[in-house]
Amino acid sequence: MARFHPLKVTDVKRETRDAVVVTLAPRDEDRALFDFTQGQYLTFRRDFDGEELRRSYSICAGKDEGMLRVGIKRVDGGAFSTWVNETLAPGDEIEAMPPMGKFFTPIEPGADKQYLGFAAGSGITPVLSIIKTVLAREPRAQFTLVYANRQISTIMFREELEDLKNLYLGRFSVIHVLEQEGQEIDLFTGRIDEAKMAALFQHWLDAEAVDTAFICGPEPMMLAVAASLRAHGLGEGQIKFELFASSQPGRAKARPVSAQAGAAGEGVAATVTLDGATRSFQMPREGETILEAALANSMDAPYSCKAGVCSTCRCKVLEGEVEMAVNHALEDYEVRAGYVLSCQARPISDRVVVTYDE
Amino acid sequence: MSDTMNIEDYLAQGGVLTAPGNVPARYRGELLRLMSSFVDSELAASAGFADAINLAPGIRERIAASRITLEKADHAERVLRVMAEFGTDAGRYQTSHDWAARVERGADLGAARRPGDMRLSVFHYPIAGWTDAVVMNVLQGLATGVQMTELTRVSYAPLAEVFREIAPREARHAELGREGLEQIAQTEAGREEARAAIAYWRPRVAAGFGVTHSARHDTLARFGLRHSPNEALLARWQALVSEHLAALGL
CATH class of the missing domain: 3.40.50.80 (Nucleotide-binding domain of ferredoxin-NADP reductase (FNR) module)
Structure with a gap:
């Protein structure tokens, strides 16, 4: 599912005091994947001290320049943009998803636009x-x-x-x-x-x-x-x-080390936040997912497929430990940051605190 | 000009979001819910109309029903592609439900969605014959037209773009229905049959507009995912239906 591919940095040019233009080349086998439309962006990922950071930057090259190029301005306190501006050099590799975005209109060669x-x-x-x-x-x-x-x-x-x-x-x-x-x-x-x-x-x-x-x-x-x-x-x-x-939201912070798992059979103290409102209730340790418990307590939690596929029901575990039966939607970095599919998540600790708001 | 503003304030003032990376968590949940409801409804509609192809009385009607079956599936795929950018496993998603499944003709679901998929309740009812299929398509087609006035201006720009591509084709589906109904309404027997189908489908399509004074609407309106309340959309649809049916002597 993860759609990242390595790109080779072929040039880093300083554009202004705090911005660089980076030229990138996909592998031969990825060339078609990176055939962009004008106005699209690339999403990069990189590990910073064990935390994966993703950042999207727009392509600044035209279709006829035959290359992939992004302009990256350093943002104060921005780990990714600072790294690109200060450290990234030709010969380095960086991982990116194929171009995305709909910021364009179709080309009409004969039009008078x-x-x-x-x-x-x-x-x-x-x-x-x-x-x-x-x-x-x-x-x-x-x-x-x-x-x-x-x-x-x-x-x-x-x-x-x-x-x-x-x-x-x-x-x-x-x-x-x-x-x-x-x-x-x-x-x-x-x-x-x-x-x-x-x-x-x-x-x-x-x-x-x-x-x-x-x-x-x-x-x-x-x-x-x-x-x-x-x-x-x-x-x-x-x-x-x-x-x-x-x-873009800040980095996905690594989750604090969680509480111990409790013994099977006992009830679980659950706390769920949705739209700024927090509710605490008891839920059974077995047979009920976080989503079902939230819905049973009259919370209008979002969900759709209930099969671990669509990710509509994504929430974040702030305290405690849960286990997902299946996960076809969240990527590893999201799971490491504490995100779970609430339709698939059952608590395995005595207490669990989750939020749909983060 | 580098100052930014709180993303909720930005949305409340009519701001537009453009990528999964700049979407807040709650917005993400509601956006995916909206998209999956559309995808499920289109897939169920396509599956339902597939049967209508063989009910068609002539070649033109057969082509119209085939086209509706094809394009509704295509529309589902386009929106599912936007969902996939948020992580949805598109391959698994399209096989996760039996889109052709229907309840008993006499069942009354109200506005409630059934466990399983998120299709509008109207797409759970079975079609009974060609006239029934045409009437359902006319009434639901007009409803889709009204709902498109909302969907084409959702604050998630990549989705609004997709809906703006889809809207004219959906409008054409409703038009095909209207042409079919015109044919049917030419005889008294046809009108009789059409009236029975209208009585069956009208309240069921109306239920798709959701409950009045929906609490969720406020959240969606704050996010720029909805603009007009359910009751306003329903009233517009009722007026359109009356106008269309009156023109056909129904």
């Missing part, structure tokens, strides 16, 4: 892949990018974007919005918020001509841009979102 892109910081990576691909493969397409950064020195792919402007003269334009550096035009200073969007639409962007808009950045920016696009008449199907990497 107008695209709008909104990116903030490292949110540029998937948008860059889309820009390069649509400009190359849709010869009549036009793309306008609104790109927000703190200051000039933190702009990723600044030169590459300039080159693209020259290569696709008249078909590609970039509006840089800088938070900390004043520019000649006030409109281009600050951040992308409601007021900025209104001003952009008033002076620079023509909403009616737009076929599709792509947004990638942090949550407040995504909300502001999406609201403005809707207000200017774009439908849900015309707005494509990609929430960027820093919005």
Whole structure:
């Protein structure tokens, strides 16, 4: 089930002070698996002090560049991005799942399309892949990018974007919005918020001509841009979102060492949390799963197949020990982090504390 | 602009999630529940319609029933693919239930799902003849159309995309049903039979909209997985049904 494959690092290029661009090559036999669509992302995994960490990063290469490339910006306190920025070197191997994501529109070579892109910081990576691909493969397409950064020195792919402007003269334009550096035009200073969007639409962007808009950045920016696009008449199907990497939950912490298993036959003190509400009740040691016990105590716990296949009923064991009859859905790293399929889990300790909220 | 916000607040304000990696645990559970209900319903609908192929009176009707059987299975597969990105074992999932299994025609399940799979209760009832199949497809097709207005804007973008691909094809299924019903309604005997089928299926399809004032709806609405309450969707469907049936003299 685990779909990880090794990728060879062929190049690590420093893009800005705190971001690198990593070029990767799959094994020959995995080449078809890693044949990405523009705008997709790769999920990497690596062990840090015995804890598996997974991180997703968008591919920044275009379809015609013939390579796999991701841009990774160092996040404060981010173990994975720091490791990539400081340690990863050509010749290393890193494990990744095949490309995923639906942040793209199908290529139509004959179409006369107008695209709008909104990116903030490292949110540029998937948008860059889309820009390069649509400009190359849709010869009549036009793309306008609104790109927000703190200051000039933190702009990723600044030169590459300039080159693209020259290569696709008249078909590609970039509006840089800088938070900390004043520019000649006030409109281009600050951040992308409601007021900025209104001003952009008033002076620079023509909403009616737009076929599709792509947004990638942090949550407040995504909300502001999406609201403005809707207000200017774009439908849900015309707005494509990609929430960027820093919005991922923290590392899956290893579980504290659990309590001793109790003797068979006695009752179990169970504590279950769902939607912030916690209930404690007794459940039999045998013949009832955590899910059945939660449902019997009027908790609306999520489940579907009840066969250990779909993983809808996943919960996390915080204290105590449980045993799963079957598990066809959770991966080893999830199990090590304490996750269980509650439809398959029976307690084997005297006390068990689980939550559906984490 | 690097400031982020709490993911629950983001969702409550209409934010969109884009990958399994940025989905909170409770959201994940409800999203999978929603997807599996759809997958199970489509697989059960496809299995039910497979029998209707042999009830079809002519070649065109046979093609329509085949197409519905084929495409509902295809829609199930598309959504199951999204589930697989969350860890669902897609291979095992599709064989985990008997999708063709049905209860007795006279059974009354209400809105309750039965132990086993998560199909809407309406897909547990057996189809009795061609007119019955067409009527069921018209009524449930209109219900699916109403539910698609919710599903195409769920806050999990990869799933909303899939529903936006599926929606026009599901609408076509309902249209095929309508064309079939038009044929049936041309004779008094046909109308008579259709009225009996409508009386059977109408309350059973209505039950698929769920209970009114559902407590779970609030949770789903907070997550952006639902927008309109069950009762509003049900009312819209009732109005659509009345309008369609009246046009056919039913």
